[in-house]
Amino acid sequence: MIEVQDLTKAYGPVTAVDHVSFSVHEGEILGFLGPNGAGKTTTMRILTGYLPATSGTAKIAGFDVTTNSLAARRHLGYLPENPPLYPDLTVEGYLDFVLRIKNVPPDKRAARITDALEKTNLGDKRHELIKRLSRGYKQRVGLAQALVHDPLVIVLDEPTVGLDPKQIIEVRHLIKNLAGTHTIILSTHILPEVSMTCDRVVIINKGKIAAIDTPQNLTMQLKGAQRIVIEAQAPEKPLQELLAEISGAQSVEVSPARASGHVTATIEAASGKDIRSLVAAKVVEKGWPLYELRGVSLSLEDIFLELTTDDAEHAQESNESEKTK
Amino acid sequence: MMRSLYAIYRKEMGHYFVSPVAYVVVAMFLFVSAYFFNLYVREIVEQSFGMPADFDAPAQVLRAFLGLLALLSLFLMPMVTMGLFAEERKRGTMELLMTSPIREADIVLGKFLASVTLFAVMLLPTGLYVVYIWFHTDPRAPLGIVLSGYLGILLFGSCLLALGSFISSLTENQLIAGALTFGLFLLLWALDFGSRGAESPLGQTVQYLSVIEHFEDFTRGIIDTSGLVYYLSFIVFFIFLTVRSIDSLRWRRA
Numbered sequence: 001m002i003e004v005q006d007l008t009k010a011y012g013p014v015t016a017v018d019h020v021s022f023s024v025h026e027g028e029i030l031g032f033l034g035p036n037g038a039g040k041t042t043t044m045r046i047l048t049g050y051l052p053a054t055s056g057t058a059k060i061a062g063f064d065v066t067t068n069s070l071a072a073r074r075h076l077g078y079l080p081e082n083p084p085l086y087p088d089l090t091v092e093g094y095l096d097f098v099l100r101i102k103n104v105p106p107d108k109r110a111a112r113i114t115d116a117l118e119k120t121n122l123g124d125k126r127h128e129l130i131k132r133l134s135r136g137y138k139q140r141v142g143l144a145q146a147l148v149h150d151p152l153v154i155v156l157d158e159p160t161v162g163l164d165p166k167q168i169i170e171v172r173h174l175i176k177n178l179a180g181t182h183t184i185i186l187s188t189h190i191l192p193e194v195s196m197t198c199d200r201v202v203i204i205n206k207g208k209i210a211a212i213d214t215p216q217n218l219t220m221q222l223k224g225a226q227r228i229v230i231e232a233q234a235p236e237k238p239l240q241e242l243l244a245e246i247s248g249a250q251s252v253e254v255s256p257a258r259a260s261g262h263v264t265a266t267i268e269a270a271s272g273k274d275i276r277s278l279v280a281a282k283v284v285e286k287g288w289p290l291y292e293l294r295g296v297s298l299s300l301e302d303i304f305l306e307l308t309t310d311d312a313e314h315a316q317e318s319n320e321s322e323k324t325k
Numbered sequence: 326m327m328r329s330l331y332a333i334y335r336k337e338m339g340h341y342f343v344s345p346v347a348y349v350v351v352a353m354f355l356f357v358s359a360y361f362f363n364l365y366v367r368e369i370v371e372q373s374f375g376m377p378a379d380f381d382a383p384a385q386v387l388r389a390f391l392g393l394l395a396l397l398s399l400f401l402m403p404m405v406t407m408g409l410f411a412e413e414r415k416r417g418t419m420e421l422l423m424t425s426p427i428r429e430a431d432i433v434l435g436k437f438l439a440s441v442t443l444f445a446v447m448l449l450p451t452g453l454y455v456v457y458i459w460f461h462t463d464p465r466a467p468l469g470i471v472l473s474g475y476l477g478i479l480l481f482g483s484c485l486l487a488l489g490s491f492i493s494s495l496t497e498n499q500l501i502a503g504a505l506t507f508g509l510f511l512l513l514w515a516l517d518f519g520s521r522g523a524e525s526p527l528g529q530t531v532q533y534l535s536v537i538e539h540f541e542d543f544t545r546g547i548i549d550t551s552g553l554v555y556y557l558s559f560i561v562f563f564i565f566l567t568v569r570s571i572d573s574l575r576w577r578r579a
Contacts (some may be wrong), residue, residue: 048424052575084421086336086346102333135461145421147455 001026001153001183002047007056009042009207016042016209019056024200027180030257031198032187033304039207040187042082046079047185053263061152064147074103076170077151077182081158083142084101089124091141093132102149116148119174135162147178154178156186160193172197176195191304204303227296228276233261234288236295242282243267248275329427331437333543334442341443350391350401352449357397358390362454365389383458383466384546391474391544395537398444398482399510406489407503409436410571414497419574429571437490437564444482448475456542469546480556484512486535487563494570510536 002024002025009017017039024030032040045051047058049069057067063072064159065292073309081133086094092113117123120140125133128320130141139162146154159175160168178184195215203210203218211218232239236254243252243265250268269275283290341347365386373382413419422432452475457514489506496502517535530536536559539552 045420049426050420050575070426070428076424078421078424080417080420080424082417084416084418086340086416086418089336090341093339097332097336098421098425101329101336101422101427103328103426190502 001028002030002185003057003059004043004047005057007043007046007058008047008054009039009051010054013178013240015207017046017053019055020207020209022202022209022212024183024185026183028174028200029184029186029198031194031201032185032204033188033189033191033194033201033265034187034204038204040204041157043204043206044078044082044155044185044187045066047075048076048155048315049081055239060127065139075152077146077149077154079146079156079159081161083138083145085138085141085145086128088129089131090127091133092126092146094141094254096150098145102151104149112148112150114165115150116144119147121170121322134289136164136167139163140167140171143174152183152296154182156184158188160188160190168193180212212316226274227292228269228279229264229292229296230267230279230283231257231259231262231292232283232290234263234283234286236263238286239263239265239288242286243279245294246275246278246282247317248278258289327468328478329425330431332436333422333427334439337436338442341439341465341576344466346405347443347446349549350405350443350446351450354397354401355450358393358451359454360392361393362386362451365393366458366481369400369578370453379489382465383462384470386458387455387466387470387474388544389553390451390454391540394448396480398478398485399507399514401447402444402482402485403489403503403506403510405440406486406493406506407499408493409490411497412497413501414574415499423571423575429568432443433490433494433564433567433571437486437567440490441479444486445479448478448482467546472545473543473546473548477540477552478550480534480543480560481540484556484559487567491563491567491570494567494574573578 004020004022005021007017008015015183020039020043022030032043034040041049044051047065048059049065049072052066060072061075063075065072065171086097089097095113095116096109099112102113104308117126120143122137122140125141130138133141140160143156156175161250163171163190174191175184175186179199180278186193186197200212200214202212202219236256240252243249243254246267248269252265252267254263254265256262265277267279276293280290280293307320369382369385369389373380373385410419413422423429455466459471485506488510489502492509493502493505495497496505513534513536515535516531517538525529532556533551539549539555542549542552
C-alpha cells in the first residue's frame with residue numbers, strides 16, 4: 001500500500017532523510033520512532049506530497065507521490081504535526097470543508113461526518129467553534145479530519161500530542177480499530193505507544209533507518225542479555241565486590257536506595273545464564289537483609305537508546321533512568 | 326475541477342461573512358463613500374451655477390465619485406488580501422490544502438473569486454447613490470458612464486486583489502503583505518502623475534502601465550480595448566504568478 005524506495009531529502013548541505021526505504025502492507029500500522037529532528041516529519045511530508053524528495057520514490061496505493069501526486073493524495077488522510085484547523089469554523093463546518101476538498105460526493109458527506117465524530121468522540125462538540133475547543137479537542141478534530149473521508153492510507157504525525165492520559169488510550173484504541181481497513185503510518189517519540197499500537201516499527205535516526213521490525217522482535221534482539229536489580233541493606237563497597245565476583249556478572253553498579261541504609265545494585269549478566277539464585281544466595285550468606293530481587297527485560301526504550309545514541313551518551317542516560325526508577 | 330474551486334470559494338465567503346471582516350470593511354467603505362458623495366454633489370452643484378449650459382453636472386459627480394471608489398479600494402483591499410495566503414501558511418492549514426487532491430490553481434482562483442465577490446458586495450450599495458442621481462437630475466445622468474464606470478472599478482479592484490493575492494503568497498506575515506500591496510499599488514497609481522502628458526515612447530509606455538490611467542477612460546463612459554486588455558492581462562498575470570508561487574512553496578520550504 002505504501003512503497004518507499006531510497007528516499008532522500010537534502011536541505012542544502014543537511015541531509016534530513018538519507019536513502020530511506022520501507023514498505024507498509026495493506027491494513028498494517030507502521031510506527032515511526034526517532035528522536036526529534038531524526039527525519040520523521042520530513043519523511044511524512046514527502047509521503048503526503050507536501051514536500052518534494054531530492055531523490056528516490058514514494059508510492060501511495062500504487063501512485064507515485066511526485067509524478068502522480070493528485071491521484072496519490074486522493075487516497076490519503078494526513079494529520080500534520082500541528083492540526084491544520086480553521087478557528088472560525090465549527091467542527092461540523094470544518095469537516096464538511098475537508099470532505100469537499102477531498103472530493104467526497106455530497107450525498108455521502110453527512111454520514112461521513114457523523115461517523116468521524118463518533119470515532120473521535122466529538123459528538124457533543126459538533127456545533128462548537130474550533131477556536132473555543134481545548135488543546136486535546138483540537139487534536140481530536142485534527143484526527144477526525146485525517147479519517148473523515150475514509151482514505152486508504154492515513155498518515156499521523158504525533159497523533160497523541162496534547163492529549164491527557166485517558167484520551168491517549170482512546171486514540172490508541174481508535175488507531176488500532178482503524179487498522180485492517182486502513183493502512184496507517186504514525187510517528188511518535190513515545191515508546192509504549194509503538195509497542196501498543198504498531199505492527200511494525202521503523203526506528204529512524206539522523207535521517208537513516210536504524211532498524212525495522214516488529215516491536216516483539218526488537219525487544220527479543222536484546223533480550224539475550226539479562227539485567228538484575230536487587231535492593232539490600234548492605235555497605236556499598238563490599239556488596240559491589242561480592243557481586244562482581246559472581247561468574248557471569250559482566251558489570252555491577254551499586255547506589256544508595258531511597259530507604260536509609262539500603263542500596264540498590266544493578267547487575268548485567270551474560271546471555272544464557274540465570275544468576276538470580278546465585279545472587280540471592282551470596283547476599284544472604286553475608287547476612288545482609290535482601291528486600292528485593294528482580295530480573296529486568298530490556299524494554300523498547302533501551303533498544304531505542306541503544307540504536308539512536310552514542311555509547312557514552314547511552315551509559316549516562318541509562319544511569320539517569322535507573323535513578324528515576 | 327470546479328468542485329474543489331467551489332469548496333475553496335465557499336470557505337472563503339464563509340470566512341468573510343461569518344467573521345466581522347466583511348462587515349467592517351463594507352461598513353467603512355459605505356460610510357466614507359457616502360460622506361464624500363454628499364460633498365461632491367453639493368460642491369459640483371454649486372460650481373455648475375455660472376457654468377455654460379453644456380456643463381454636465383451629473384457626469385461630473387459620477388466621475389468624482391468613481392475616482393473616490395478607486396481610492397477607497399486602494400486603502401481597503403490590501404486589508405482583504407493580506408491574509409489570503411499568509412494566514413493559511415501561518416496557521417498550518419496550507420499543509421491541509423496542499424496534501425488534498427486539489428490543484429494550486431483551484432486554491433488560488435477560489436480565493437481570488439471570493440475576494441472579488443466581496444468587492445462587488447462592497448460596491449453594490451453605492452449603486453443607491455447612483456440611483457439617487459438618476460432620479461434627481463434633468464436631463465437624466467448618463468447611463469453609459471454609470472455602467473462603464475462600474476465595470477472599470479470592478480476591473481481596477483480585481484487588479485488590486487490579484488496583486489494582493491500574489492504578495493500574500495510570498496510571506497507568512499500579514500502586515501508585510503498588506504503594506505507591500507498598498508505600497509506597490511500606490512506606486513503603480515503614481516506612475517500616472519509622473520508621466521502625464523509625456524511625449525516620448527518611454528513616457529507613454531510608463532503611462533500605459535499606470536493602473537489609474539485606464540480607469541479614467543472608463544469613468545468617461547469609454548470602454549477602450551486597450552484598457553480592457555490592460556486590466557485583464559494584469560489580473561491573469563498576477564493570478565498566474567500566485568499559482569506558481571504557491572506551487573513553489575513546496576520547494577522553497579527549507
